[in-house]
Amino acid sequence: MGAGHAHALYQHGHSTVHRMGPEAKLAAGFASVVAIATTPREAVWAFALHAAVLAAVVTAAELPPRFVLRRLAIVLPFVAFAFTIPFVAGGEEVTVLGVGLSRDGLWGTWNVLAKAVLGASVSIVVAGTTEEARIFKGLERLRVPVAITLIATFMLRYLTLIADELRRTRVAMRARGYAPRWLWEARPVASAAGAVFVRSYERGERVHAAMLARGFTGTMPELDTRTATRADWLRGATVAGVVAATALAAAVTT
Amino acid sequence: MRALAVAAHGLVFSYPDGHRALDGFDLEVSAGERVALLGPNGAGKTTFALHLNGIHVAEAGTVAIGDLRVAEPDLAEVRRRVGLVFQHADDQLFMPSVREDVAFGPANLGLRGGELDGRVERALVAVGAADVADRAPHHLSGGEKRRVALATVLAMEPDVLVLDEPTSGLDPAGRRELVEVLRSLAQTQIVITHDLPFALELCERAVIVDHGRVVAEGATAAVLGDAELLRAHRLELPYGFDPAVASRGR
Numbered sequence: 198m199g200a201g202h203a204h205a206l207y208q209h210g211h212s213t214v215h216r217m218g219p220e221a222k223l224a225a226g227f228a229s230v231v232a233i234a235t236t237p238r239e240a241v242w243a244f245a246l247h248a249a250v251l252a253a254v255v256t257a258a259e260l261p262p263r264f265v266l267r268r269l270a271i272v273l274p275f276v277a278f279a280f281t282i283p284f285v286a287g288g289e290e291v292t293v294l295g296v297g298l299s300r301d302g303l304w305g306t307w308n309v310l311a312k313a314v315l316g317a318s319v320s321i322v323v324a325g326t327t328e329e330a331r332i333f334k335g336l337e338r339l340r341v342p343v344a345i346t347l348i349a350t351f352m353l354r355y356l357t358l359i360a361d362e363l364r365r366t367r368v369a370m371r372a373r374g375y376a377p378r379w380l381w382e383a384r385p386v387a388s389a390a391g392a393v394f395v396r397s398y399e400r401g402e403r404v405h406a407a408m409l410a411r412g413f414t415g416t417m418p419e420l421d422t423r424t425a426t427r428a429d430w431l432r433g434a435t436v437a438g439v440v441a442a443t444a445l446a447a448a449v450t451t
Numbered sequence: 452m453r454a455l456a457v458a459a460h461g462l463v464f465s466y467p468d469g470h471r472a473l474d475g476f477d478l479e480v481s482a483g484e485r486v487a488l489l490g491p492n493g494a495g496k497t498t499f500a501l502h503l504n505g506i507h508v509a510e511a512g513t514v515a516i517g518d519l520r521v522a523e524p525d526l527a528e529v530r531r532r533v534g535l536v537f538q539h540a541d542d543q544l545f546m547p548s549v550r551e552d553v554a555f556g557p558a559n560l561g562l563r564g565g566e567l568d569g570r571v572e573r574a575l576v577a578v579g580a581a582d583v584a585d586r587a588p589h590h591l592s593g594g595e596k597r598r599v600a601l602a603t604v605l606a607m608e609p610d611v612l613v614l615d616e617p618t619s620g621l622d623p624a625g626r627r628e629l630v631e632v633l634r635s636l637a638q639t640q641i642v643i644t645h646d647l648p649f650a651l652e653l654c655e656r657a658v659i660v661d662h663g664r665v666v667a668e669g670a671t672a673a674v675l676g677d678a679e680l681l682r683a684h685r686l687e688l689p690y691g692f693d694p695a696v697a698s699r700g701r
Contacts, residue, residue, distance in 0.1 A: 355541075357589055406542075408545070
């Protein structure tokens with residue numbers, strides 16, 4: 198079953214960060230990412246400070262550092278690309294280990310590297326301490342349209358089922374000797390995908406019937422009463438505030 | 452005579468593609484009775500079930516649940532009274548956690564706080580699933596899903612339970628647990644099933660549906676004992692199963 202992937206991003210725990218209302222966490226996370234992204238690249242001390250704040254949050258969240266590092270692998274492709282900048286960028290050159298590199302390009306690499314790692318870390322902490330369904334609940338409370346958060350919630354619920362269906366279809370195709378090697382042999386894949394789509398659509402209708410049968414009238418009842426408290430907002434504001442203040446100070450001094 | 456829990460008369464219904472799924476369907480079920488709806492695939496059993504709470508609306512005929520006609524303005528109350536357990540539990544369990552799923556129905560009825568929590572707790576205990584309350588529905592086993600799906604409608608405190616193929620895909624232990632749960636419930640039950648021993652075990656009365664109408668009914672043991680009748684409607688007992696012997700053991 199593909200069900201195991203449902204919690205790939207979430208690390209179960211009971212830390213202060215885990216218990217925070219999702220809306221406060223998301224708002225603080227978003228504000229922090231914006232502040233990190235707008236920090237001038239030359240202010241290396243500011244990035245060190247951002248990293249220190251993040252490390253403190255990771256500790257408070259009781260997330261194992263390995264958990265964060267492993268998930269940071271997602272930024273690798275971007276970072277790998279960034280390492281080509283010094284070779285292709287123009288301007289003043291510096292010699293590193295006998296190779297002439299663009300000074301501006303080196304700053305560019307640093308800029309991408311620092312911001313990608315720090316920004317992704319913020320997302321990893323938010324996703325690692327908030328169950329997926331509560332993330333969408335938080336977005337809803339931050340006034341993201343209900344239609345969008347509902348679609349996302351249902352997608353999350355049924356994604357594993359649809360993936361399972363696709364996998365079974367693929368096994369069934371292979372069992373009947375289908376082993377495509379060329380693009381023109383892909384037609385059965387397309388029709389299988391079409392069949393899964395139609396089945397998903399029909400499932401949607403059945404789910405809707407099941408909802409109507411239990412008195413659904415168009416709005417989801419508010420069941421998750423764990424909203425962000427004043428203390429949650431204060432904690433979020435403190436973290437985001439420190440990061441933003443650092444970014445502002447860096448912008449003023451450079 | 453006991454009061455009628457369900458009264459359906461002369462139901463006619465066609466799907467948009469023109470297929471006539473119900474063609475003069477009549478059925479009366481007394482309060483507290485357990486009735487098995489038997490019949491081949493495509494006979495109209497599920498279509499009938501969807502008329503009991505107004506998801507489908509008949510072109511002709513009437514359905515009443517107790518003293519209420521299944522129609523506006525009473526549809527909300529009808530949907531509270533009729534608990535429909537769908538064939539595929541995955542269609543019924545759409546919320547992120549079991550607890551929220553069981554709470555969905557009563558919350559739509561306007562319940563909140565302690566009253567809502569109590570309903571959810573009682574429903575989960577009734578089906579023996581209190582220990583999975585905080586799990587995600589897609590992480591449950593087939594048997595657990597089926598029982599939780601039952602809990603989602605029990606939480607609405609319905610008068611009538613309608614179960615569509617409740618034993619399909621269950622292993623023998625899951626099936627036995629379901630029988631035990633259903634026998635412990637006081638509600639009127641209409642059970643759509645191809646599992647004839649299950650029908651015999653649970654329901655005192657059986658109704659055979661074919662071509663969109665009721666074609667035969669009687670005591671379950673008698674209906675299942677009529678080999679000719681079963682054959683005429685594509686129903687078959689499992690190899691070696693003798694309903695007369697099986698019902699003697701009860």
